[in-house]
Amino acid sequence: MSAASADASLGRPKGTRLPRDARTAYLYIAPALLVMAIITFYPLLFQVYISFTDFEFRNLLPNNPANFVGAENYLRIAQDRLNIPNFAFMRMLAFNLWWAASNVVIHVIIGVGVALLLNQPGLRFRRFWRALYILPVVIPPIIVATVWRNMFDTRDGVINQALIGLGGLARIPAEAFEIDWLRAPQDILPLMPLAFFALLIANTWLGWPLNAVVATGALQSIPKELYEAAEMDGAGAWQRFRNVTLVFLRPAMLPYAIYGFVITFNLFYLSFFMTAGGPFGKTELLVTQAFRLASQQRLYGVAAAFAVFMFFILLAITLLVNRAAKATASYDR
Amino acid sequence: MIRTLKPAGILMSLALVISACSGSAATPVPSISAPDTESNAPASDAPSSDAPTSGEPSGSLSGDFTLWHTYSSGAGTELDALNEVLEQVRAANPELNLEVVEQPFEGVFDRYGLEVAGSGGPDLFIAPNDSLGQLSRDGTILALDDYIGDGLSGTLDLAVEGSQVDGALHQVPESLKAVALYYNADTVDTPPATTDELLAGVENGDYNVGLFGSAGGAYHNFGWWGAFGGQLMDETGTCVADQGGVAEAHAYLADLEAAGVTFYPDFADLSDAFKEGEIDMLVDGPWAAGGYVEAIANLGVAPMPEGPSGPALPLTGVDGWLINPNTEDPQMAVDVALALTSPEAQEIFANTAYHIPAAESVAIDDPISEQFATAVESGLVRPQNVELNNFWGNFGNALDLVLATGADPETTIADACAAMNEANGK
Numbered sequence: 036m037s038a039a040s041a042d043a044s045l046g047r048p049k050g051t052r053l054p055r056d057a058r059t060a061y062l063y064i065a066p067a068l069l070v071m072a073i074i075t076f077y078p079l080l081f082q083v084y085i086s087f088t089d090f091e092f093r094n095l096l097p098n099n100p101a102n103f104v105g106a107e108n109y110l111r112i113a114q115d116r117l118n119i120p121n122f123a124f125m126r127m128l129a130f131n132l133w134w135a136a137s138n139v140v141i142h143v144i145i146g147v148g149v150a151l152l153l154n155q156p157g158l159r160f161r162r163f164w165r166a167l168y169i170l171p172v173v174i175p176p177i178i179v180a181t182v183w184r185n186m187f188d189t190r191d192g193v194i195n196q197a198l199i200g201l202g203g204l205a206r207i208p209a210e211a212f213e214i215d216w217l218r219a220p221q222d223i224l225p226l227m228p229l230a231f232f233a234l235l236i237a238n239t240w241l242g243w244p245l246n247a248v249v250a251t252g253a254l255q256s257i258p259k260e261l262y263e264a265a266e267m268d269g270a271g272a273w274q275r276f277r278n279v280t281l282v283f284l285r286p287a288m289l290p291y292a293i294y295g296f297v298i299t300f301n302l303f304y305l306s307f308f309m310t311a312g313g314p315f316g317k318t319e320l321l322v323t324q325a326f327r328l329a330s331q332q333r334l335y336g337v338a339a340a341f342a343v344f345m346f347f348i349l350l351a352i353t354l355l356v357n358r359a360a361k362a363t364a365s366y367d368r
Numbered sequence: 369m370i371r372t373l374k375p376a377g378i379l380m381s382l383a384l385v386i387s388a389c390s391g392s393a394a395t396p397v398p399s400i401s402a403p404d405t406e407s408n409a410p411a412s413d414a415p416s417s418d419a420p421t422s423g424e425p426s427g428s429l430s431g432d433f434t435l436w437h438t439y440s441s442g443a444g445t446e447l448d449a450l451n452e453v454l455e456q457v458r459a460a461n462p463e464l465n466l467e468v469v470e471q472p473f474e475g476v477f478d479r480y481g482l483e484v485a486g487s488g489g490p491d492l493f494i495a496p497n498d499s500l501g502q503l504s505r506d507g508t509i510l511a512l513d514d515y516i517g518d519g520l521s522g523t524l525d526l527a528v529e530g531s532q533v534d535g536a537l538h539q540v541p542e543s544l545k546a547v548a549l550y551y552n553a554d555t556v557d558t559p560p561a562t563t564d565e566l567l568a569g570v571e572n573g574d575y576n577v578g579l580f581g582s583a584g585g586a587y588h589n590f591g592w593w594g595a596f597g598g599q600l601m602d603e604t605g606t607c608v609a610d611q612g613g614v615a616e617a618h619a620y621l622a623d624l625e626a627a628g629v630t631f632y633p634d635f636a637d638l639s640d641a642f643k644e645g646e647i648d649m650l651v652d653g654p655w656a657a658g659g660y661v662e663a664i665a666n667l668g669v670a671p672m673p674e675g676p677s678g679p680a681l682p683l684t685g686v687d688g689w690l691i692n693p694n695t696e697d698p699q700m701a702v703d704v705a706l707a708l709t710s711p712e713a714q715e716i717f718a719n720t721a722y723h724i725p726a727a728e729s730v731a732i733d734d735p736i737s738e739q740f741a742t743a744v745e746s747g748l749v750r751p752q753n754v755e756l757n758n759f760w761g762n763f764g765n766a767l768d769l770v771l772a773t774g775a776d777p778e779t780t781i782a783d784a785c786a787a788m789n790e791a792n793g794k
Binding site for chain 1: 475478481482484485487505506507508583633758761762764765768769772773787790791
């Protein structure tokens with residue numbers, strides 16, 4: 036094909052045969068699409084299918100098809116008819132939303148704050164600090180959860196030991212600090228047992244550094260001239276922060292905050308390994324409950340329905356937040 | 369040039385996909401061959417016509433078999449015993465090739481089930497009988513009545529009964545297990561014989577006691593129910609725990625907690641506390657004896673204390689070899705299991721790993737094993753009916769509620785029983 040004929044083919048109207056280069060491009064992506072169809076789309080569709088059946092372990096064996104049960108699995112979940120102790124879907128959903136929202140807000144605030152500090156001119160060892168703050172992210176999650184769980188241990192945990200040490204200075208008896216962080220059954224505030232705060236502290240330690248990295252990148256892309264122009268216009272520090280820094284941070288931070296919300300909403304390992312969903316299921320997340328339904332209860336049909344619920348909940352949240360914040364829109368539009 | 373490379377690129381991409389999807393000849397395959405139609409038959413199918421029916425190992429066992437066990441999860445003594453038994457069986461049967469695979473206990477039943485569902489898995493599998501009933505109902509273990517012949521002629525009735533699901537034999541029994549009271553004889557002169565003595569001893573500060581207190585403690589604390597006259601299910605599988613005895617047992621545990629007994633939410637912490645001398649007593653099973661013998665110079669074992677209604681009734685489970693329905697030669701697999709559970713083999717396990725033999729003829733000399741044998745005899749054969757599945761969560765939660773929140777035992781037990789019955793459709 037000559038260059039001229041190739042150029043001409045680019046201008047073909049819709050509905051006509053694809054140009055040769057485009058066909059080649061489709062051929063190139065076909066293998067990847069095929070692999071995705073097998074390992075991603077088929078399991079997803081199969082999951083939706085089994086969510087409408089009473090699929091259990093025995094149905095994994097040959098010639099044991101599951102029975103179609105319609106929307107029964109969805110109804111059992113929504114109406115708390117799973118006969119699992121402490122299972123309350125709406126409470127779990129409310130806790131899960133609160134857990135994700137509270138974490139993201141704290142992570143973004145600390146992340147942006149630290150990024151601003153690290154962005155100050157004249158700061159020494161800037162690269163060292165940035166490397167140091169990213170360390171929590173590279174530690175394997177199971178180790179993070181185990182270490183924090185041990186730190187919150189009632190008898191031997193370093194948190195209580197530190198509190199006992201500090202309390203000793205004020206002559207407060209050590210017994211006052213035998214705090215059962217992970218198992219105390221009472222709620223401090225609605226939806227917030229003590230274990231929630233233990234999880235929040237652990238996840239804050241883990242979550243803010245990447246926010247700081249994203250914010251740092253965004254801060255460095257802000258043209259200095261804008262600050263100079265704002266200063267010349269008489270803008271104070273707060274106005275410069277509000278009208279320049281925040282405006283330029285938004286396109287980077289909002290999508291990352293949405294991403295962080297989804298990640299935190301589905302954060303399996305802290306709830307599973309630190310509190311095991313306790314006390315009395317109060318820190319159970321939808322994702323850990325889905326795992327228990329599949330792995331421990333072996334109610335695969337119900338677990339699939341649960342996962343479908345989770346998908347639509349997250350989809351709705353993402354669309355709502357995205358629409359409200361116009362997060363994916365560029366700041367120069 | 370580019371045009372020349374395009375087809376080559378496409379071909380390479382396709383080759384990558386095809387090779388990724390098809391596997392490779394060098395990829396290791398499971399040791400179990402894909403079963404033929406016959407060996408994939410349901411658990412109740414009869415053996416092939418040429419299969420021997422005596423069930424007695426002939427001394428000339430042959431073939432390739434894969435064995436799974438979880439003995440590395442215990443104190444290590446069970447693994448030593450298994451290795452000794454394997455050595456003897458291999459020496460006696462040179463044509464027999466046994467491939468032994470250690471499995472971590474956590475999640476082993478799921479792993480086994482998934483392997484079997486995928487037409488694979490080990491030929492033989494031994495694990496605590498926590499899931500015997502479930503495995504049978506799932507169809508992932510073979511019913512053995514057609515293969516066992518008179519292979520269990522010298523086996524305790526209790527062991528045979530505990531190896532059955534709905535009247536059909538589903539494992540070759542090896543040993544019996546139940547929990548009892550471990551104590552440090554250096555600090556406890558005489559272990560409490562009654563629940564009143566235990567409570568008084570704790571109140572008086574005679575000894576420190578630790579028990580397993582979280583939602584996972586339903587098994588270890590089950591024995592108290594019988595001491596107070598409680599019963600879990602009637603013959604129809606309906607929960608009757610709300611009809612007296614069980615609430616009293618939980619109230620007693622709450623009294624123990626108020627008196628100073630530490631209820632550990634994590635069993636490993638409880639076990640460590642005993643080994644390190646922080647507590648003088650705990651309730652645990654014979655599988656942990658090796659670790660305690662190592663840690664406590666003067667270890668004693670006694671039955672759980674009697675209550676106002678009689679002896680404590682811990683659940684007596686029977687461990688045994690399970691046979692995979694995918695195995696190519698079920699009869700030979702059963703014969704291998706019988707060789708691994710011969711009286712000689714059980715004697716090795718009894719002497720090395722504190723197992724309580726399932727065979728009548730094996731004498732127990734070790735004082736710790738003797739005490740466990742007493743606990744086993746007085747225990748309640750662990751039910752294998754489907755209704756038991758809804759016991760653990762509901763009554764574990766009830767135990768946790770009573771101990772952690774001070775919930776009223778009577779109401780809590782009534783709620784747990786109602787929830788269990790509702791889940792079981794009773």
